[in-house]
Amino acid sequence: xxxxxxxxxxxxxxxxxxTSAKWRAADPGVLPLWVAEMDVMPAxxxxxxxxxxxxxxxxxxxxxxxxxxxxxxxxxxxxGFGGLDPARSALVPDVMLGAVELLKLVTAPGDAVVVTPPxxxxxxxxxxxxxRRVVEVPLNAAQRLxxxxxxxxxxxxxxxxxxxxxxxxxxxxxxxxxxxxxLAGVAAAAEATGVRVVADEIHAPLVLPGATFTPYLAVAGAxxxxxxxxxxxxxxxxxxxxxxxxxxxxxxxxxxxxxxxxGHGASHLAVLAHTAALRHGExxxxxxxxxxxxxxxxxxxxxAASLPSVxxxxxxxxxxxxxxxxxxxxxxxTPGTPTELVRGDASARTGVAAWFLEHARVLLSSGPAxxxxxxxxxxxxxxxxxxxxxxxxxxMGAATGDSRGRPPRRAR
Numbered sequence: 001x002x003x004x005x006x007x008x009x010x011x012x013x014x015x016x017x018x019t020s021a022k023w024r025a026a027d028p029g030v031l032p033l034w035v036a037e038m039d040v041m042p043a044x045x046x047x048x049x050x051x052x053x054x055x056x057x058x059x060x061x062x063x064x065x066x067x068x069x070x071x072x073x074x075x076x077x078x079x080g081f082g083g084l085d086p087a088r089s090a091l092v093p094d095v096m097l098g099a100v101e102l103l104k105l106v107t108a109p110g111d112a113v114v115v116t117p118p119x120x121x122x123x124x125x126x127x128x129x130x131x132r133r134v135v136e137v138p139l140n141a142a143q144r145l146x147x148x149x150x151x152x153x154x155x156x157x158x159x160x161x162x163x164x165x166x167x168x169x170x171x172x173x174x175x176x177x178x179x180x181x182x183l184a185g186v187a188a189a190a191e192a193t194g195v196r197v198v199a200d201e202i203h204a205p206l207v208l209p210g211a212t213f214t215p216y217l218a219v220a221g222a223x224x225x226x227x228x229x230x231x232x233x234x235x236x237x238x239x240x241x242x243x244x245x246x247x248x249x250x251x252x253x254x255x256x257x258x259x260x261x262x263g264h265g266a267s268h269l270a271v272l273a274h275t276a277a278l279r280h281g282e283x284x285x286x287x288x289x290x291x292x293x294x295x296x297x298x299x300x301x302x303x304a305a306s307l308p309s310v311x312x313x314x315x316x317x318x319x320x321x322x323x324x325x326x327x328x329x330x331x332x333x334t335p336g337t338p339t340e341l342v343r344g345d346a347s348a349r350t351g352v353a354a355w356f357l358e359h360a361r362v363l364l365s366s367g368p369a370x371x372x373x374x375x376x377x378x379x380x381x382x383x384x385x386x387x388x389x390x391x392x393x394x395x396m397g398a399a400t401g402d403s404r405g406r407p408p409r410r411a412r
Contacts, residue, residue: 102254
């Protein structure tokens with residue numbers, strides 16, 4: 001039995017007291033390893049910042065450059081990149097609403113937005129809601145950017161009008177950390193074709209040991225690009241909405257056209273919390289990253305023992321695992337319809353995720369929502385305790401018959 005260790009040492013009883021989507025969307029007997037929330041307590045600097053704000057009645061509207069300044073300083077200290085200029089930044093409500101506003105600046109209805117599936121499902125939804133045309137360029141077999149295919153897509157999209165590329169850096173759901181050469185290749189292809197790059201870098205603080213994160217705006221040729229950043233994922237603050245959009249030197253003029261009211265959507269308390277996390281929460285972040293590294297290794301061991309037929313390439317960042325169940329015919333050919341077990345997220349009722357929800361009472365994120373190639377896949381969130389992760393994977397193995405003789409663990 002694995003031993004739970006800080007910061008991933010909260011009991012199932014403690015976690016079930018939470019009222020967020022992760023813990024309330026499914027029935028109590030279901031183990032939730034789906035939405036991007038971590039099962040940790042918040043960093044003490046974040047708690048202190050919020051408590052002090054409430055005690056002084058500081059619950060008004062967000063104001064000032066402190067968030068952008070804090071993130072720029074964090075990027076310099078963490079990655080040695082001093083090129084995020086707060087003077088070329090704007091406060092936005094969150095990363096995806098920031099992406100929407102940036103796409104409005106550089107594209108028009110009917111223009112192409114390139115995405116690289118499997119990729120974060122809201123990339124599709126928000127682009128479609130804007131009336132943009134989504135163009136898919138799947139990751140290659142190694143789960144890396146397919147630069148020749150991207151260059152061809154950029155060329156076609158740019159020839160048809162304005163176009164943009166929504167870059168996920170690091171990549172969700174695979175955890176891929178794009179290399180400097182790959183990002184420079186993206187920048188060169190974008191510059192040659194007039195495609196504008198909007199980089200979602202929300203998972204950047206969660207690069208695991210052995211890998212190095214490269215901000216998109218750090219590479220040559222990215223001067224006309226944008227980066228959207230937030231402390232939301234790194235410090236587990238998704239319910240405290242705020243983010244910052246940074247522009248490259250040649251995109252600063254575009255950012256000045258962002259309507260002032262866009263910044264009004266960010267929560268003042270969120271800005272205070274994110275700023276405190278960036279300025280004073282690095283020790284907490286380091287402990288989380290170490291814990292995620294342990295869980296990544298544990299997940300590999302659990303899959304080998306309980307689901308040996310599952311294909312998984314461990315990612316170098318995030319707490320997300322993209323699992324391929326193609327070799328498990330029982331899972332991929334038997335649809336499940338467990339509508340009574342989960343509420344609020346229709347995607348959890350489709351594909352492989354639906355099967356495991358019905359037969360193992362484990363909630364994953366459904367692969368088809370991540371675009372082409374996800375039909376026999378599912379995303380698993382391993383930012384939880386070792387004991388809960390173990391129980392969930394053993395349940396899945398027992399349900400499929402793929403495990404090596406281990407009985408299913410019972411819900412507590």
